[in-house]
Structures are given as structure tokens and as C-alpha cells.
Amino acid sequence: xxxxxxxxxxxxxxxxxxxxxxxxxxxxxxxxxxxxxxxxxxxxxxxxxxxxxxxxxxxxxxxxxxxxxxxxxxxxxxxxxxxxxxxxxxxxxxxxxxxxxxxxxxxxxxxxxxxxxxxxxxxxxxxxxxxxxxxxxxxxxxxxxxxxxxxxxxxxxxxxxxxxxxxxxxxxxxxxxxxxxxxxxxxxxxxxxxxxxxxxxxxxxxxxxxxxxxxxxxxxxxxxxxxxxxxxxxxxxxxxxxxxxxxxxxxxxxxxxxxxxxxxxxxxxxxxxxxxxxxxxxxxxxxxxxxxxxxxxxxxxxxxxxxxxxxxxxxxxxxxxxxxxxxxxxxxxxxxxxxxxxxxxxxxxxxxxxxxxxxxxxxxxxxxxxxxxxxxxxxxxxxxxxxxxxxxxxxxxxxxxxxxxxxxxxxxxxxxxxxxxxxxxxxxxxxxxxxxxxxxxxxxxxxxxxxxxxxxxxxxxxxxxxxxxxxxxxxxxxxxxxxxxxxxxxxxxxxxxxxxxxxxxxxxxxxxxxxxxxxxxxxxxxxxxxxxxxxxxxxxxxxxxxxxxxxxxxxxxxxxxxxxxxxxxxxxxxxxxxxxxxxxxxxxxxxxxxxxxxxxxx
Numbered sequence: 122x123x124x125x126x127x128x129x130x131x132x133x134x135x136x137x138x139x140x141x142x143x144x145x146x147x148x149x150x151x152x153x154x155x156x157x158x159x160x161x162x163x164x165x166x167x168x169x170x171x172x173x174x175x176x177x178x179x180x181x182x183x184x185x186x187x188x189x190x191x192x193x194x195x196x197x198x199x200x201x202x203x204x205x206x207x208x209x210x211x212x213x214x215x216x217x218x219x220x221x222x223x224x225x226x227x228x229x230x231x232x233x234x235x236x237x238x239x240x241x242x243x244x245x246x247x248x249x250x251x252x253x254x255x256x257x258x259x260x261x262x263x264x265x266x267x268x269x270x271x272x273x274x275x276x277x278x279x280x281x282x283x284x285x286x287x288x289x290x291x292x293x294x295x296x297x298x299x300x301x302x303x304x305x306x307x308x309x310x311x312x313x314x315x316x317x318x319x320x321x322x323x324x325x326x327x328x329x330x331x332x333x334x335x336x337x338x339x340x341x342x343x344x345x346x347x348x349x350x351x352x353x354x355x356x357x358x359x360x361x362x363x364x365x366x367x368x369x370x371x372x373x374x375x376x377x378x379x380x381x382x383x384x385x386x387x388x389x390x391x392x393x394x395x396x397x398x399x400x401x402x403x404x405x406x407x408x409x410x411x412x413x414x415x416x417x418x419x420x421x422x423x424x425x426x427x428x429x430x431x432x433x434x435x436x437x438x439x440x441x442x443x444x445x446x447x448x449x450x451x452x453x454x455x456x457x458x459x460x461x462x463x464x465x466x467x468x469x470x471x472x473x474x475x476x477x478x479x480x481x482x483x484x485x486x487x488x489x490x491x492x493x494x495x496x497x498x499x500x501x502x503x504x505x506x507x508x509x510x511x512x513x514x515x516x517x518x519x520x521x522x523x524x525x526x527x528x529x530x531x532x533x534x535x536x537x538x539x540x541x542x543x544x545x546x547x548x549x550x551x552x553x554x555x556x557x558x559x560x561x562x563x564x565x566x567x568x569x570x571x572x573x574x575x576x577x578x579x580x581x582x583x584x585x586x587x588x589x590x591x592x593x594x595x596x597x598x599x600x601x602x603x604x605x606x607x608x609x610x611x612x613x614x615x616x617x618x619x620x621x622x623x624x625x626x627x628x629x630x631x632x633x634x635x636x637x638x639x640x641x642x643x644x645x646x647x648x649x650x651x652x653x654x655x656x657x658x659x660x661x662x663x664x665x666x667x668x669x670x671x672x673x674x675x676x677x678x679x680x681x682x683x684x685x686x687x688x689x690x691x692x693x694x695x696x697x698x699x700x701x702x703x704x705x706x707x708x709x710x711x712x713x714x715x716x717x718x719x720x721x722x723x
Contacts, residue, residue: 128248128720130157130240131230133190137203137221140210143286147190147218149246154279156268157242158189158261161233163196164209165477165520165538167406167422167460168255168698169237171388173213174365175258179265180217185280186269191219194228196236197506197520198599199538208561208578210288212297212315213347217285225603234715235699241265244272244279252718254676254697256390260622260718267623293580294329295320299349300409300523300564301575301582302359304374309566309582310359311575312348319348319361319372326573326582333377340366340386342379350409350464352417354432360417362407369399369407369419369430383430383437388423390694391636391677396438399430404437409523411464413471414486416440420461420473427453427461427473427484441484441495445638445675446698448478448502452487456495459503463535463564467526474534479506479518481534481545498532498545499552502642503700504671507598508539508554510591516552517598518543523564525572527587533572535562541594542574542585553591559583605702607709610663614712615639615650617657617676619695620719626683638675646670646703657717663705674699676717 132149139146149157160176162169180189193209195201200209201223210219222228231240231248239257241250241264250264272278299314307324318334338346340363350362354371360382361370368384383399384407393403405423412418416429418440426442441453442461449457463474471484473495480500484493499513507517523535527544533555534543542556542565561578574583617637621627627634635657641647650661657676676699681692699715714721 130242130246130248131227133159133192133220134226134230135192135220135222135224136226137193137206137223140207140219140221141215141286141288142218142284145284145286147220147284149242151284152188152190152242153246154244154277155188155283156183156186156244156265156272156278158187159192159231159240159242160189161192161194161228161231161236161238161240163194163200163236164206164213165197165200165460166236167408170213170365171255171406171423172237172239173215175255179258179262182262183265183269184283186278187265188283189217191215191217192227193219193221194225194233194236195223197538199519199540205561205578208297212577214315216287217283229604234701235697241268243268244277248720250718251716251720252695253699253716254695256693256695257718259693260625260695263623294327295580297577297580298563298575298582299577300351300362301566301573302351302353303566303568303573304353305357309573310351310374311582312351312361314347314349314364317345317347319345319351322582326584333372333379338365340368340381345370350407350420352410352412354412354417360410360412360430362410362419364406364408364422367404367406367423369404369410369417382432382435391444391696392679392694397436399435399437402437404428408460408462409464409474411466411471413464413466418464418466418471420464422460422462422476425458425460427458441493445640445673446477446503447640447642447673448475448480448497448500450482450495450497453484453493453495458482463521463523465524465526465532467530467532472524472526472532474521474524475500476520476522476537478503479520481518481521481524481532498547499534504642504702505598506538507596508536508541508594509596509598510543510553510594511551513545513550513552516545519599523562523575525565525567527567533565535565535574537561537563537577542572544591554594555588555591556585557592557594603702605669605704606713607706608663608703608713609707609709609711610665610705612711613650613661613663615659615661615672615674616712616714617674617717618714618719618721619657619676619678619717621678621680621683622693622718624683625680625693627678627680634679636675636677640673642671642673646672667705669702669704672699672701672703672713674701674715676715678717
């Protein structure tokens, strides 16, 4: 076995305390003798949710040797609220201990720079690996097997039950519902996300008429996996965004039959097809749906794009977005999104809740008649958010998940992390607040001039009469609280660290197996070094006169089994996006190291 660097793991501390431990505080000494995987996550981040699912099989297979610890490290202000973390742990079915670290104390101790990041600690309490982003489950599985063998032989591996203590279940008709649609008969169909079901409610929004799905995770004719978006189709059936199954399903309301019409059940990765027969193309966390321009439009949160499904042709294709995360308007093929999570069709516009940029945007046909263009109504980027009304170019939202077209041409916004219902009026260019004191609203349905709001964290639908006047709200603005990295003026060496997992090598059969994309906010921050390339190392030049900004780095590496006797080697894609706040100052570092997989030697 190759020798590893031995770095003593810092203690686990967080002001919010521990969840899923039966009210017991854990320390690293309590975990000595076990292999510990720290999962630095935040519940707004779809990539973090992907990793939660990647870890489920590891948890099950190595339950007596591995302890997974979620370290919740918030991006948004709302995510620093303890009750919000409690809700998220239940909402996403997290079945391991979670440390609530609202002040990023443990995040800083482990020098984490991105969500999600996984850190592996051996049974003697040493850090042996770090992985940023998705796609590392195979590598961690191999490392766990090595550590089990090594420490079993040394006598330092202690098998047994882990510290996870499940919370007491709570009886409610809905549990963290995601989206809703009004049915032709006047009732509602609601995605009961945490219970992996759809629930049909009567017109009062309360009486349960039937449940669809067994309540178990799965991709069978009677199961879902955290369903979210719903859309009525022209033939009267309902399309369902089966989010964690990475699939689009269609429900026949009369017969109750459920059909998978798009997706393979596997998550889309870079290099996979982006168009073709719908059942043969992978999708990635479809979050919401809308029927517009004779197609079913899909908010593909997992890859920061919009896709379409054509029922007549039985095909899917990318309609907008590059997979880069951010806020860039323009021709659809060049636009950047950040977890689009809500859609609403209104005439020649498709409204979009772009959650991670705290933005509301829209798509419309291009004037030339070919394709679409993307424009932004509210929002400035990944790092600014808050609750501010007024002119749209100054207004602020906080991680909105839903949009609803109103009869007067305006759009209602489920401003999720502000616990509010907001409104954008294109005619006046103003943003106002319609209602507050909701609890994580994620969608709203127009009913006879009222709005029926999905209050996800109150597990109910709430009917609101649209007010004649807006509510006055004290203005609040925020930026993400991660500390900026001080970098020296001028030249900056960027190095993305990637070490192929044991038994694997970089896959170069079809050309370079790595990719690096660098940009900045503002763009003027970089005098040189922006753009795409295949080398994971790049020399950047910071522009004279700039004092601060954000470096956006996207890296991908593909590795395959390295054994001559394997005829068809298994290959794995590792990828991550970083947004690194920087301050330019004399005495700052001249090298920026970002770990994709392995340990940074410097």
C-alpha cells in the first residue's frame, strides 16, 4: 500500500450542536477506531444533495466500520438557522449524525473551499484524503476497503454500531411538500417530496383524497424518489419531475398508471449525450416543469440548464445553459444558470426561479426567430442576496424556488429563504412583498384570484388573498460569509490537485481526460488566464487596480480502472465548481491550490 500523508484531524465543533445523535455531543475520540467521512454540505446546494445519495450505498455496505458525519456549513443566512438545518436533515433523509456549524468553524479548520467536500479520517484520527465535488463514491469505497484491511491488521479498527440515532417520526398529511398543480376538477396534486409520494387533495387544500406511490424510494411503476415539479399536459395527464431518480414520469389521473417518459435513472455527467431518445438520455435532478412552446420544459437544477421534452417525437434536448454555474444572459446556448428550480409559462415568456443566484429570469423567443434568449429581471449573481423591495435592478431575493404567472402580466415569487411571497411587475420594473411569515414557500398556484402557497416547512398548503397594497419590509442585504483568500497582486498560480484513486489512472484513450474553466466576477479581475483548457494548472494574472472579486473555477477529471486483465474498465468522472472570494493585498499568497481529489502537498 502506498504511504499516505499523516495530518491530525482537527476537532469537530459547531455552535448549532449535533443532530441525529440522541442529544449527545460527539468528539473525534468517540469515533476512534472507525473510518470517518466528513461531508461538508449545505442544504441549498444540489451538488451536496447528489453526494448525499452517493453516500447512501457506502453507509449501508460499511455500516460497522464507517461513520459518516455531515458538517452543515451554510451559504445563505437562512441556512444558519438551527431549525432550518433540523428540517433539511429530515427533508433529505439524512441518516447519519450532523454537526450544525453556522459560523463555519470546522469548515475553516479543515481549509474547505467548496460545497460539497468530503474528508476521510482513518481509525487513528488522521486525515488521509479530501475530495471536492461529486463523483468520488468509487474512490472513497476503494480507500475504505484499504483502510479496513490496514487497520484490521494493526488492531486499530473497531467494528460495531455507529452513533446515529433516528429522530422520532411526526404525523402530518404532507411532509416537506415541493410543488403543486391545480387539477381540472378543482383539487390539487402535491409532490410530497420527503415521503416519495404524490398526494391528491380536495379543493379545500386539506382533505386527502388519495396517495400515489408506496412511499419507498424507487423507480418502479409505483415508486418515486423525492419528486418535485408537476405540470398539466395538454392531454390531461400530469408530468412529474422525479428529482432523485433523474427522470420525468407521467401520471394518468384516471387510471393511476405511472409511466417513465424521459431519463434512464442515472445522473447525467459531462460527456453524456445532451439530446436523443428520451428514455436513453441521462438527466440530472429535474426540479420543475412547465408546458410552453409545444414542449415540456425542464428546470434541470443538477446541471444548471433548461431542457425540453417533446412528447410527439419522444426526445429530449438541452434548450439553454452551458452547465457553468452563474448568471449570464444572452443567447440560450451561451447563458449560465445556477440551479433553476421553478418555471411558469406566460404567453411568450417562460419565467425561471434561478435559486442559487437568488434571481428571477425569463426565456423568450429570439427576435430573429431562431432559438431563445435569456434575460434577468431580479438578481446579480451567486454571492449577493437579501430582502429588498424597489427597483428590480436593486431588489434582492434569497434562494427563490418558485414562480407563478399572474393575470396582469406580473409574476409572484416564492422567495423561499426569506419566508415570503414577492412580486415582480415588468410594467413598472418594481419588486414588492405580498406576504411574509410563511415557512420556506416553494411554489404557488393561482386559484380564483387567490394564491395557494406550498409552505414546505409547515407541511401544508396556505391560501392567501392577493393584497391591494404591498407589505412594507425593512431592507436587508447579505453576502456569503466565507472569508476571502488574500492573494498577491499580479501573477497567481492556480493548481487543481487531482490524484487518481488507487487502482485507477487518468483516462486518455480519447484525448485529454481533464478540463479546467476559469472566469471571474467582475470579469475585469483577470487580466490573463480566463477561459477553458485541459491542464489542471494555470498561470493567472490579476488586473492592476483591482482589490477584490471572485474567481470561478470549474474542474473535471476522468479516471479508469488500471489493470491489463480488465477488458472493459470502469471509468469515473470527478467534477467540481469553486467560487473563491479573493482580496488582493501585498503579502498575499501567489499560489491558489484547490483539491479535487487527494491532499494538497503545499
